[in-house]
Each structure stands twice: as C-alpha cells, then as structure tokens.
Amino acid sequence: MTDATAGSAPRTPARSLFAEDARTKRRNRAEARFRAYGLAAVVIGILALIMLLISILSNGLSSFRQTYVTFPVELAEARLDPQGNRNPEEIAAVTTFGYLPVMAMAFIEHVDAMGIEHDLSPQEMAAMISGEAPAQLRAMVLANPDLVGQTVTLEMLVNGRIDGYFKGRVTMASAERDNNVTPGQLVLAQALADAGAMETRFNWNFITAPDASGQRPEAAGLGVAIIGSFYMMLVVLALALPIGVAASIYLEEFAPKNRLTDIIEVNISNLAAVPSIVFGILGLAIFINFAGLPQSAPIVGGLVLTLMTLPTIIIATRASLRAVPPSIREAALGVGASKMQAVFHHVLPLAAPGILTGTIIGLAQALGETAPLLLIGMVAFVREYPAAPLDGLFDPASALPVQVYNWTQRSDPAFVERASGAIIVLLVFLVFMNAVAIMLRRRFERRW
Numbered sequence: 392m393t394d395a396t397a398g399s400a401p402r403t404p405a406r407s408l409f410a411e412d413a414r415t416k417r418r419n420r421a422e423a424r425f426r427a428y429g430l431a432a433v434v435i436g437i438l439a440l441i442m443l444l445i446s447i448l449s450n451g452l453s454s455f456r457q458t459y460v461t462f463p464v465e466l467a468e469a470r471l472d473p474q475g476n477r478n479p480e481e482i483a484a485v486t487t488f489g490y491l492p493v494m495a496m497a498f499i500e501h502v503d504a505m506g507i508e509h510d511l512s513p514q515e516m517a518a519m520i521s522g523e524a525p526a527q528l529r530a531m532v533l534a535n536p537d538l539v540g541q542t543v544t545l546e547m548l549v550n551g552r553i554d555g556y557f558k559g560r561v562t563m564a565s566a567e568r569d570n571n572v573t574p575g576q577l578v579l580a581q582a583l584a585d586a587g588a589m590e591t592r593f594n595w596n597f598i599t600a601p602d603a604s605g606q607r608p609e610a611a612g613l614g615v616a617i618i619g620s621f622y623m624m625l626v627v628l629a630l631a632l633p634i635g636v637a638a639s640i641y642l643e644e645f646a647p648k649n650r651l652t653d654i655i656e657v658n659i660s661n662l663a664a665v666p667s668i669v670f671g672i673l674g675l676a677i678f679i680n681f682a683g684l685p686q687s688a689p690i691v692g693g694l695v696l697t698l699m700t701l702p703t704i705i706i707a708t709r710a711s712l713r714a715v716p717p718s719i720r721e722a723a724l725g726v727g728a729s730k731m732q733a734v735f736h737h738v739l740p741l742a743a744p745g746i747l748t749g750t751i752i753g754l755a756q757a758l759g760e761t762a763p764l765l766l767i768g769m770v771a772f773v774r775e776y777p778a779a780p781l782d783g784l785f786d787p788a789s790a791l792p793v794q795v796y797n798w799t800q801r802s803d804p805a806f807v808e809r810a811s812g813a814i815i816v817l818l819v820f821l822v823f824m825n826a827v828a829i830m831l832r833r834r835f836e837r838r839w
Contacts, residue, residue, distance in 0.1 A: 448649035457594035462501035490525040521548035523610035551805040610807035619788030626693020635704030659775025663702035671763030686768030690784040696757040707749020711742035761792040
C-alpha cells in the first residue's frame with residue numbers, strides 16, 4: 392500500500408435509483424397528500440350536488456302529481472241558460488260564481504249517493520273542491536254550449552290541503568291546527584279515495600297551465616313561464632349570436648392591435664364579470680324608461696339577457712378562433728385566398744364547435760337568470776298566454792326562474808312544492824342545453 396492510497400478519503404457508496412432516500416420520500420408524501428386533497432374536494436363537491444338534487448327531487452317530484460275527484464254534474468238549463476237560446480253571449484253572462492253552487496250540489500249529491508257517512512256541512516264539503524274548478528267548468532261550457540242541459544262526468548282538482556294529505560304534507564294533527572282544512576274533510580277524502588272517486592295521478596297541467604292565485608296552489612302551472620323563457624331565448628339567440636360572432640371575428644382577425652382594441656378587450660372581460668342585476672338596471676333605464684317598451688314583456692327580457700350574454704359569447708368565440716393553428720391561415724393565404732376568404736372558408740368552420748358550445752352555455756346561463764328580470768317587471772302575475780311571435784314578444788309573460796322566485800314568496804306550503812317542481816323543469820332544460828353543446832362539439836370537432 393502506497394502513501395497516496397493510504398491518505399485518500401473513503402468513497403461514498405453509489406445510490407440506487409430504486410431505493411428512496413429521505414428527500415424522495417418527502418416529495419412522494421407531498422404528492423400523495425395533494426392527490427388526497429384533490430380527491431377529497433371532488434368527493435365533497437359530488438356529495439353536495441347529490442344532497443342538493445335529493446332535496447329538490449324529494450320536495451318537487453310530488454308537484455307533477457295532483458289529486459282529482461270524479462263526480463257527475465247536471466248542467467241545469469234553468470241556471471246556466473235561462474233563455475234556452477244556446478247563445479254564447481248569454482251563457483257568458485253567468486259568472487264563475489254561478490257555476491259554484493252547481494258543482495257544490497252535484498258533489499254533495501254524489502257523496503250522499505255513494506252512502507259515505509260524514510258530519511260535514513255543505514260549505515265544508517264544497518270547500519274540498521278547488522276554487523279553480525268552477526272556472527274550468529265555465530270555460531268548458533263556453534267552448535261547447537250544447538253541454539247545457541246534459542249531465543257530464545267531470546274530473547276536478549281538489550284543494551291544496553286535500554291534495555297535500557295524499558302526498559304526506561298534511562296530517563290529521565296538522566289539520567286540527569289549520570283553518571283551511573278539518574280532520575273530517577280528510578276522513579271524507581280518504582273514503583272517496585278508497586271508493587275510487589278520488590285519485591292522485593300525473594298532472595300535465597303543472598307544465599301547461601298558467602299561474603294561479605295564492606289561494607289556489609293546486610291549479611298553478613308553468614305554461615306562461617315556459618313560453619316566456621322560450622321567447623326570450625329566441626331574442627337572445629337572434630341577437631347575441633350574430634353580434635357576438637361578428638365582433639369576435641373583427642377583434643381577432645381584422646382589428647389592428649393598438650391601445651383602442653386593448654381597451655375594448657379589457658372592457659369585454661370586465662363586462663363578463665359584472666353582476667347580472669346591473670344589466671337589469673341598464674335595461675330598465677334604456678328599454679323601458681327611454682325606449683318605452685312594455686314591462687314584463689319577453690322582448691325586454693331578451694334584450695337585457697342579450698347584453699348580459701354578449702361578453703360570454705365574444706370571449707368563447709375569440710378563444711375558439713385563437714385555437715385554430717396559424718398554419719391554416721397561412722396556407723389559405725399562400726394559395727391566393729383573401730383575408731376574408733381565409734377566415735370564413737377555413738378558420739370559422741374549424742372554430743364552429745367552440746363557438747356553438749360557448750353560445751349554448753351563454754344561453755343556458757341566461758335561462759337561469761332572475762335578478763335582471765325582476766327589475767324589468769317580469770315578476771308580475773300573468774294568467775294569459777302570450778300570442779305567437781312576433782306579437783307575443785310584446786305581451787306580458789313570466790320566466791321560469793322568476794316563477795320559482797314568485798312561488799317561494801307565497802305563504803301556502805303547497806307553493807314550496809310547486810317551486811321545487813319548477814326548479815326540476817329548469818334543471819332539465821339546462822341539462823338538455825349542455826348536452827346539446829357537448830354533442831355539437833364532438834360532432835363538429837376536428838383534430839389536427
């Protein structure tokens with residue numbers, strides 16, 4: 392052994408790539424913790440969504456079912472058409488209050504004929520039928536005056552408390568403390584149900600009927616609100632899509648890059664973050680106070696939602712245009728195409744999936760907005776259906792999110808059920824629109 396060898400320092404043993412040192416272990420533990428945090432966040436979000444859906448479905452599914460009572464009614468000519476002329480104008484002179492005793496007496500006689508024992512007064516028995524039933528019978532007679540003098544079998548709504556009893560919302564104990572229903576009425580309702588004269592079944596009128604007064608929750612429907620929302624979406628689609636796409640194409644493809652376009656881009660991004668109620672204030676000032684358009688009209692709601700949706704469509708469209716590779720533009724220009732031909736024949740078709748997706752997402756966002764519509768008067772109680780376009784755009788109407796807000800403000804517990812049912816309908820529309828966006832994106836998406 393030489394002196395040089397004896398004085399050299401000992402060699403550090405080589406570390407294997409397959410053996411974890413302390414630093415690698417700390418890094419792996421940190422990565423594992425981060426994955427656990429991410430997974431926990433996803434699980435919490437899914438659980439919150441599931442709880443929300445369970446709450447909405449448990450409260451709202453019952454609104455799609457309604458209780459009806461079936462009994463024969465004699466449309467006495469002496470009461471409904473004393474002159475016997477079958478003149479619609481003379482029959483129309485009999486108001487809803489004239490049909491109320493006709494229905495009440497027919498219902499009482501039917502119960503007595505069935506042999507069901509009870510101790511209710513005639514007023515209490517008549518109160519079991521919905522206040523909307525006489526109006527429905529009157530509309531039926533006016534539509535077909537030949538029914539006068541005949542005996543017809545009708546299926547009529549019962550009042551909200553009786554309906555709530557069959558849905559579990561009203562009990563005998565709660566009826567003892569309720570001024571709108573008595574335990575005796577619930578007992579009679581159960582007897583009629585056992586005899587087959589009263590049943591709870593699917594209620595199409597919840598989707599097609601207009602709203603009802605605060606004393607008739609069992610007759611309230613979403614018909615006017617659905618039509619109003621549809622009209623507003625037509626206005627938004629007709630205005631926001633062409634304006635938003637045209638503005639995006641100009642800003643992305645043709646506009647010079649200077650201070651002015653930078654200011655425009657910053658303001659578009661800022662407008663996308665502005666609270667929706669600000670657009671409602673703007674619409675109230677411009678479209679109603681200045682332009683004089685009618686309140687609670689779909690045209691005004693559509694214009695306000697167009698202003699709110701434009702920034703979203705512009706941002707999504709510009710992102711789609713920017714995602715098209717520059718080589719597409721260069722190739723088109725290289726073979727002699729003009730700037731406009733390169734954009735409209737090559738760039739725009741490739742960006743169409745993203746544009747359609749952004750547009751549908753913007754429409755879905757506008758469909759669920761409530762605050763701007765409240766400021767332009769769409770919270771009004773509307774019973775009449777709007778006319779067909781284009782006249783219907785200026786008729787009074789409501790909207791689905793506003794209808795939900797309106798029902799939650801009413802005192803009858805049955806309207807809470809109605810509000811949850813309206814939320815289900817709104818969610819179905821939103822899921823459908825997002826599904827269409829996904830399908831369009833996958834259908835027209837091109838890879839390069």
